[in-house]
Amino acid sequence: MDTQRRTDFGPPDFRRFLPPVIKDNYGKWKYHEILKPGVMVHVGEGGDKLFTVRAGSPRLLGTKRIRKYAELADKYCGGHLRFTSRHNVEFLLTDEANIDPLIKDLHDLGHPVGGIGPAISSIVHTQGWVHCHSAATDASGVVKAVMDDLHEYFDGTKQIPGKLRIALACCLNMCGAVHCSDIAILGVHRRPPKVQQGLNKVCEIPNVIAACPTAAIRPSTVDGNPSVEIDESLCMFCANCFSVCPALPMADALNDGVSIWVGGKVSNARSEPMFSKLAVPFIENEPPRWPTVVQAVRKIVEVWADGARPYERMGDFIERIGWPKFFKLTGIEFQKEHIDDYRYAGLSYKRSAQLRH
Amino acid sequence: MDTQRRTDFGPPDFRRFLPPVIKDNYGKWKYHEILKPGVMVHVGEGGDKLFTVRAGSPRLLGTKRIRKYAELADKYCGGHLRFTSRHNVEFLLTDEANIDPLIKDLHDLGHPVGGIGPAISSIVHTQGWVHCHSAATDASGVVKAVMDDLHEYFDGTKQIPGKLRIALACCLNMCGAVHCSDIAILGVHRRPPKVQQGLNKVCEIPNVIAACPTAAIRPSTVDGNPSVEIDESLCMFCANCFSVCPALPMADALNDGVSIWVGGKVSNARSEPMFSKLAVPFIENEPPRWPTVVQAVRKIVEVWADGARPYERMGDFIERIGWPKFFKLTGIEFQKEHIDDYRYAGLSYKRSAQLRH
Amino acid sequence: MSETNGKGSATPLLDELEKGDWPSFVTQIKEMAADGNEQCQQLLELLERSYREKIGHWKHGGIVGVHGYGGGVIGRYNDLPEEFPAIAHFHTLRVNMPTGWFYTSEVLRKICDIWDEHGSGLTNMHGSTGDIILLGTTTDELEPTFQALSEADFDLGGSGSDVRTPSACVGPARCEWACYDTLDLCNDLTQTFQDELHRPAFPYKFKFKCSGCPNDCVASIARSDMSIIGTWRDDIRIDQDEVRAYAEGGMNIERDICGNCPTKCMAWDGNELEIDNSNCVKCMHCINAMPKALRPGVDTGATILLGAKAPIVQGAQLSSVLIPFIKLEPPYQEIKDLAERIWDFWGEHGKNRERVGELMQRVGLGNFLEAIEVEPLPEMIAAPRDNPYVFYEEYYEEEDEEAEEEEPAAVP
Amino acid sequence: MSETNGKGSATPLLDELEKGDWPSFVTQIKEMAADGNEQCQQLLELLERSYREKIGHWKHGGIVGVHGYGGGVIGRYNDLPEEFPAIAHFHTLRVNMPTGWFYTSEVLRKICDIWDEHGSGLTNMHGSTGDIILLGTTTDELEPTFQALSEADFDLGGSGSDVRTPSACVGPARCEWACYDTLDLCNDLTQTFQDELHRPAFPYKFKFKCSGCPNDCVASIARSDMSIIGTWRDDIRIDQDEVRAYAEGGMNIERDICGNCPTKCMAWDGNELEIDNSNCVKCMHCINAMPKALRPGVDTGATILLGAKAPIVQGAQLSSVLIPFIKLEPPYQEIKDLAERIWDFWGEHGKNRERVGELMQRVGLGNFLEAIEVEPLPEMIAAPRDNPYVFYEEYYEEEDEEAEEEEPAAVP
Numbered sequence A, B: 001m002d003t004q005r006r007t008d009f010g011p012p013d014f015r016r017f018l019p020p021v022i023k024d025n026y027g028k029w030k031y032h033e034i035l036k037p038g039v040m041v042h043v044g045e046g047g048d049k050l051f052t053v054r055a056g057s058p059r060l061l062g063t064k065r066i067r068k069y070a071e072l073a074d075k076y077c078g079g080h081l082r083f084t085s086r087h088n089v090e091f092l093l094t095d096e097a098n099i100d101p102l103i104k105d106l107h108d109l110g111h112p113v114g115g116i117g118p119a120i121s122s123i124v125h126t127q128g129w130v131h132c133h134s135a136a137t138d139a140s141g142v143v144k145a146v147m148d149d150l151h152e153y154f155d156g157t158k159q160i161p162g163k164l165r166i167a168l169a170c171c172l173n174m175c176g177a178v179h180c181s182d183i184a185i186l187g188v189h190r191r192p193p194k195v196q197q198g199l200n201k202v203c204e205i206p207n208v209i210a211a212c213p214t215a216a217i218r219p220s221t222v223d224g225n226p227s228v229e230i231d232e233s234l235c236m237f238c239a240n241c242f243s244v245c246p247a248l249p250m251a252d253a254l255n256d257g258v259s260i261w262v263g264g265k266v267s268n269a270r271s272e273p274m275f276s277k278l279a280v281p282f283i284e285n286e287p288p289r290w291p292t293v294v295q296a297v298r299k300i301v302e303v304w305a306d307g308a309r310p311y312e313r314m315g316d317f318i319e320r321i322g323w324p325k326f327f328k329l330t331g332i333e334f335q336k337e338h339i340d341d342y343r344y345a346g347l348s349y350k351r352s353a354q355l356r357h
Numbered sequence C, D: 001m002s003e004t005n006g007k008g009s010a011t012p013l014l015d016e017l018e019k020g021d022w023p024s025f026v027t028q029i030k031e032m033a034a035d036g037n038e039q040c041q042q043l044l045e046l047l048e049r050s051y052r053e054k055i056g057h058w059k060h061g062g063i064v065g066v067h068g069y070g071g072g073v074i075g076r077y078n079d080l081p082e083e084f085p086a087i088a089h090f091h092t093l094r095v096n097m098p099t100g101w102f103y104t105s106e107v108l109r110k111i112c113d114i115w116d117e118h119g120s121g122l123t124n125m126h127g128s129t130g131d132i133i134l135l136g137t138t139t140d141e142l143e144p145t146f147q148a149l150s151e152a153d154f155d156l157g158g159s160g161s162d163v164r165t166p167s168a169c170v171g172p173a174r175c176e177w178a179c180y181d182t183l184d185l186c187n188d189l190t191q192t193f194q195d196e197l198h199r200p201a202f203p204y205k206f207k208f209k210c211s212g213c214p215n216d217c218v219a220s221i222a223r224s225d226m227s228i229i230g231t232w233r234d235d236i237r238i239d240q241d242e243v244r245a246y247a248e249g250g251m252n253i254e255r256d257i258c259g260n261c262p263t264k265c266m267a268w269d270g271n272e273l274e275i276d277n278s279n280c281v282k283c284m285h286c287i288n289a290m291p292k293a294l295r296p297g298v299d300t301g302a303t304i305l306l307g308a309k310a311p312i313v314q315g316a317q318l319s320s321v322l323i324p325f326i327k328l329e330p331p332y333q334e335i336k337d338l339a340e341r342i343w344d345f346w347g348e349h350g351k352n353r354e355r356v357g358e359l360m361q362r363v364g365l366g367n368f369l370e371a372i373e374v375e376p377l378p379e380m381i382a383a384p385r386d387n388p389y390v391f392y393e394e395y396y397e398e399e400d401e402e403a404e405e406e407e408p409a410a411v412p
């Protein structure tokens, strides 16, 4: 709007926002302890203490609520707070006496405190019907329904053997850690794209054809105009064609829905990082509260919580008991769809006689 | 040559050749014990005993030697003997007193006794220059040289932690268990096929083109005749084209040789069956005694024998110590060729931060 | 709340999502809609419609953005602009967060002020990549928002085929296990690659994520093209008294600690915990379980891994090891040079919408390493190839027999 | 030995292979050559030449065989027929071995007599597939050899695109662990599928191998299209006294037995060995280690796995589980029907030189199962898919909303 327009200056330096106790102990923390659900203390080499109170957040925040966070930070933390990589908010305190009052205020505001240690933390999720064109399901709504059901595992009311990370993505683009989560909820289309008239005016046909991983898209002519046609038997509904060409919409109220995946992880602790594997191939969209999804997730959580050993993540648990047992315990029906038929399929077959009978 | 020609009658019924003690105890064996190298006893539910003496065999046998086996069987076993799935010969005795005389006779004949229990058994191998058109190395000669070096591991002179199975195949067709052996020796070509004149007269060009897994073969015209040309940058020397078309010879004295693979297994004991993995990408053919191959195999055997725990097969041992350590201990140089770049390559990359530093 | 406009709620389905114990995003939108914020009000109604029809109502964005930037804005239009004119355009701005997501109340309020003035007032704190997401404004507000943000020292994040906003775990600011300064490196990379971040020139997106240790609290190995994961080379530091204290406190060290060690390189005799550090793969488990007793070593650095991505197009990937161990000190030149070499090769050989991890697989890791001038190491693979399909690049010709200059690459 | 023909050995390189402790194949050929067997003499010389030149001298075979059989003979010609006329043709006969490779001295001598009369006198006892290999004869001796063999009750094995000679481990004849009668099944399959064995009509070869337990002593999981591996469903039989005897004999049961159990389902308290059989995966390790103390259960049968093969064309495969557990009793109808259904589908859809394992992967295991009428089970996979690229075959059309007959396959 004026004088010299600044560009490419990057984010403000984070050091500006660190509380003094962190500046003093930066890189010099000695250990930490979990004091109670959602509260931990980090102790510096010299004995300084930093208390963290973690609160669940809906991630989609209005400025009003953010201002409330700021108020609480002023009241208890010298104005200092941060957010986590799973979108929780963390208040950074030095005065232990402030912990309980802060927790009370957070509860009054509707925010549970928890998610630290062996707990279910917030669900990493995406835009859904709130903002994305690609969504096969909503994001925030499913997350809300599932977390309403699971919040006792967040706030420590219920004990569990280890960390359990849930993620949701509203389409196969998987804007989040869905492919490596203990439990993942994934929006899926199940109907091939509908080719819209005038496609050639908005899209480059060679690009569209090249976009399809299974070569399901072929050039064609419609009413004398160049267009494309879909070999529906080759389509696995990835929507990559739609990503490059808006004239190939995928969303479809009758066929869209949700799938559930289990056993992924990211950390290197004990076992190596793992992909999530298909548990429930398809559940219809059931707004506003997705009861079937909520039930399925709870069942999986309970099977794990009952059977897992301390520290044992979902994937390690299932590997120990075997997939056949997992299907039996959860009551999920094993179907053809569970069997991989994509690029590395052969390696997912059971290539040994090591079986429980 | 006469009357009614019999066909499709199949092999003679094996029951005709079973010794009486087996007929009596068929399906009723209780346990077995290894009495000494190459000798074991099987004890029936009723107490009957069957002694087995196993002798190493060159597999390529003249009728003269086979007649000698028959003589020994008559002398000690009521005429009963068998061969094993690894081509050793087994004498089936009921009189314990016959064991040592039999062993002496076998030794006199040049046959070591051993291969039972934690031992190196005979090398499963193929035809090589003795009979196959496809060979990139000889089979029997390499095997002889390697077993001369390793026979103490066969006859029990040297103790080892578990079974170690070696196999050799003279080309990528792998007529044997090369892809699942503790140590595998594999003949490899390293030069693309030479297109011979008149190819179209002996081969179906479309078949030849279809035979290539990497689409390296394209139609061409040579002196007005249809032929093929090879995109050498796409050729990985599998020789499948040669299998379907003799006019594409692969063998080449300058470029053929041997590669060494490790860590495969077949049994389901402890770990699941595994493929062998590349250890030494290439060693020149060095007839008559392949000293570099012999040394490389010995080194690998020794590293394993020194480091493995009881029952631990090669693949489990390497998995426990890590591949970097395996390369270090054996002194084999890690090269680009070790890194997979075929169909499942991505899954062979190290997808975690779990490393020894 | 806007539930009662005479004959019951206009958003009966969404209202269901205000029930329950977890904080509600619907409540957030309603809070904002309460004071006559038209955008929020119409967003609620549009969303109610999606809930009724089980389908989204957003369309592909056209090319919208701020002057001189190729990314940072996600264009969005709804497909019912007549009915929902206030959100006919409803573009998102991606704004670089301060590294580590640290804020003061002051700077948070500043952001709120800007966004109340120029946009819907709705945000994501934060987006999956880590940006501050300013959720929804009109095309003509984009530039003014950017101006206001820039005065507050906030710049845009990435979108399209560019570097995306790098992210880092809390690292040395609060974590005793940080093996390098995740925050400093992340901030430095963000500043160094401003041009690559703001002007898409790659075949596809490129993400950096910095985790201070193998716990990988920013999920870098799953979600970033270049994953920088802290680790150490020397011995785990042990305080045996504290180990005994954990044992006395009821911890089953044999079963739960030693038994869970992936290489079984630990031994506990009831009194001393022994670690065979040469076989420790730095998985963090024992340290995680006994933070008072065990700590990473002091010769710290990082493992660099390459290639993670979501499934589109060729299938999801986890990053795989590229540099097993590197010391990371400012100015971090080595890692920056490495990134540049990777981008050069990718820029030249990458196909449109081909992530660097897919390129690596397509050309083969061995060839890729040659191109980016990195030596192959056994640490880069889980296991050597199990198939014999080796592409040797050279062979002897008959004439060579005497003159052996043209030696094949792979003769050992 | 033929070493001295005036001026030193004609085969100096091969002579080197008569040295050393392992029995020598060169000695075998020389023994046979000694009495003026021209074929063996020339074979030695040709082989010596290969050793000198580092290259083989055999060419592709033309179509040779015996009357009415499509396989069983491997045609071979050398590429220097003028110099080596006695082995200008040098074809191999593959002869079905007695199942389990059991012989009497009498029948062995019979085979020797035939082969001395009709061929080189050289053999492999046995070939990799298991056949008796009669190594080298001329085209005109093929039919007479077959006649003589048939009089001795020996028939040809397979070659080309047919069933290959099935093989079996020693099984109940000598092994206490055989969970079914490997020899009887193998012999029965061989007899049942004589036509398929002798008249190639498949897209490619098909191998059966029968192992009596998961030790898999005929390497069936690696080397046969249909791998039949014995197993059991009930509990491992334990003799606790014998367990204690092993312990007293110095066996470290905790470390070497329990510690090596893949599912860690065993516990040893120094006195009793306890097995959680519901988690035992029948790997055989504990039984192998303590044959006097442990035995498989008594409710025995087999797991059927499909698809192993060497690398050509699409890469090597191990067999994968098709039937987790089946009882195997004569007449083995179920397994024969299964094989026939597989061959039908393979015959119709297999490409030339496509093994059944490759077909299974190409069409997808799920579709393959449908085609051969086998229910999908979680035992067939190591893990469910990790990619979301699911080919649903049906979807709702808008008109269906009311009329829901055309239900999509996968709605649970």
Ligand code: SRM
Pocket: A032, A083, A084, A085, A086, A087, A088, A115, A116, A117, A118, A121, A122, A124, A162, A163, A165, A177, A180, A181, A182, A264, A265, A266, A267, A268, A269, A311, A313, C100, C168, C169, C170, C171, C174, C175, C176, C177, C215, C216, C217, C218, C219, C288, C289
């Ligand atoms: C705050 C945060 C980093 C940040 O910069 O934002 C963080 C902070 C800590 N993590 Fe984390 N982790 C955070 C996300 C993660 C993630 C990423 C994710 O979930 O997307 C992972 C990988 C998850 C996975 O494997 O799928 C992660 C895997 C761990 C682990 C390994 C857990 C395991 O057993 O596999 C530990 C160790 C532990 O908890 O014992 C750990 C431990 C810790 C410690 C104890 C480290 C420390 O000494 O401060 C911190 C608090 C403990 C806690 O939350 O339980 N952190 N941590 C993130 C909080 C997210 C949240 O709000 O819930």
Ligand code: SRM
Pocket: B032, B083, B084, B085, B086, B087, B088, B115, B116, B117, B118, B121, B122, B124, B162, B163, B165, B177, B180, B181, B182, B264, B265, B266, B267, B268, B269, B311, B313, D100, D168, D169, D170, D171, D174, D175, D176, D177, D215, D216, D217, D218, D219, D288, D289
């Ligand atoms: C005779 C033979 C079967 C036949 O019908 O011919 C046979 C016979 C026996 N095997 Fe075997 N195996 C025979 C080939 C195999 C093979 C196949 C191969 O080598 O190609 C395997 C799979 C090898 C692999 O995994 O790569 C095999 C894996 C086993 C195992 C599992 C070993 C392991 O720890 O992985 C055992 C159990 C053991 O030895 O403890 C076993 C055990 C046995 C026992 C003890 C079974 C018994 O109670 O009689 C037999 C003698 C012991 C020995 O040789 O050490 N047998 N055994 C084969 C002898 C081959 C030879 O001459 O050396």
Ligand code: SRM
Pocket: A125, A126, A127, A131, A132, A133, A134, A173, A174, A175, A176, A177, A243, C074, C076, C092, C094, C124, C126, C127, C128, C129, C130, C131, C132, C133, C157, C205, C207, C222, C223, C224, C308, C309, C310, C311, C312, C313, C355
């Ligand atoms: C906003 C955000 C989700 C969220 O709610 O937080 C998001 C939203 C979109 N992503 Fe994403 N992605 C977001 C993080 C991710 C992540 C996670 C991450 O960065 O850690 C991933 C997985 C990791 C990865 O990069 O592979 C991700 C993988 C994708 C993909 C698939 C890329 C692939 O190679 O497989 C697409 C498709 C595309 O690029 O065309 C995509 C495309 C999109 C688009 C631009 C849709 C499109 O096709 O044009 C979405 C715009 C939604 C909207 O209306 O605003 N988004 N996207 C995240 C960015 C916020 C931020 O900047 O902080």
Ligand code: SRM
Pocket: B125, B126, B127, B131, B132, B133, B134, B173, B174, B175, B176, B177, B243, D074, D076, D092, D094, D124, D126, D127, D128, D129, D130, D131, D132, D133, D157, D205, D207, D222, D223, D224, D308, D309, D310, D311, D312, D313, D355
């Ligand atoms: C004789 C024998 C090797 C030996 O020395 O023992 C053999 C020899 C040949 N095999 Fe084999 N194979 C022999 C067992 C095997 C095995 C092992 C097995 O059956 O357990 C395999 C690996 C398992 C498998 O079937 O995959 C095997 C995999 C091949 C292949 C690759 C097949 C594939 O799908 O990858 C070929 C190539 C082909 O079929 O064109 C092949 C082709 C050949 C040919 C016919 C060469 C050709 O291209 O025409 C060889 C003839 C050599 C000769 O001059 O006599 N041979 N072949 C084995 C048969 C003897 C017997 O009947 O007992």
Ligand code: SF4
Pocket: A126, A127, A128, A132, A133, A134, A135, A136, A169, A170, A171, A172, A173, A174, A175
């Ligand atoms: S996962 Fe798909 S629908 Fe959801 S925000 Fe990302 S691109 Fe949009």
Ligand code: SF4
Pocket: A192, A193, A211, A212, A213, A214, A215, A216, A217, A230, A234, A235, A236, A237, A238, A239, A240, A241, A242
């Ligand atoms: S949705 Fe995916 S598979 Fe289907 S046509 Fe589009 S790009 Fe191809």
Ligand code: SF4
Pocket: B126, B127, B128, B132, B133, B134, B135, B136, B169, B170, B171, B172, B173, B174, B175
């Ligand atoms: S491995 Fe190759 S060269 Fe050797 S016998 Fe088999 S087909 Fe012939």
Ligand code: SF4
Pocket: B192, B193, B211, B212, B213, B214, B215, B216, B217, B230, B234, B235, B236, B237, B238, B239, B240, B241, B242
């Ligand atoms: S050797 Fe293999 S890769 Fe090379 S041209 Fe022949 S079929 Fe193709």
Ligand code: SF4
Pocket: C169, C170, C171, C175, C176, C177, C178, C179, C211, C212, C213, C214, C215, C216, C217, C218, C230
């Ligand atoms: S990744 Fe490691 S250093 Fe970073 S916050 Fe997590 S535990 Fe701490």
Ligand code: SF4
Pocket: A270, C260, C261, C262, C263, C264, C265, C266, C275, C279, C280, C281, C282, C283, C284, C285, C286, C287
């Ligand atoms: S960090 Fe992991 S690998 Fe290392 S000693 Fe601890 S548990 Fe074992």
Ligand code: SF4
Pocket: D169, D170, D171, D175, D176, D177, D178, D179, D211, D212, D213, D214, D215, D216, D217, D218, D230
């Ligand atoms: S496979 Fe099992 S039953 Fe057959 S011989 Fe080997 S150990 Fe015995």
Ligand code: SF4
Pocket: B270, D260, D261, D262, D263, D264, D265, D266, D275, D279, D280, D281, D282, D283, D284, D285, D286, D287
């Ligand atoms: S057979 Fe294998 S899995 Fe079963 S108890 Fe014994 S060692 Fe464990």
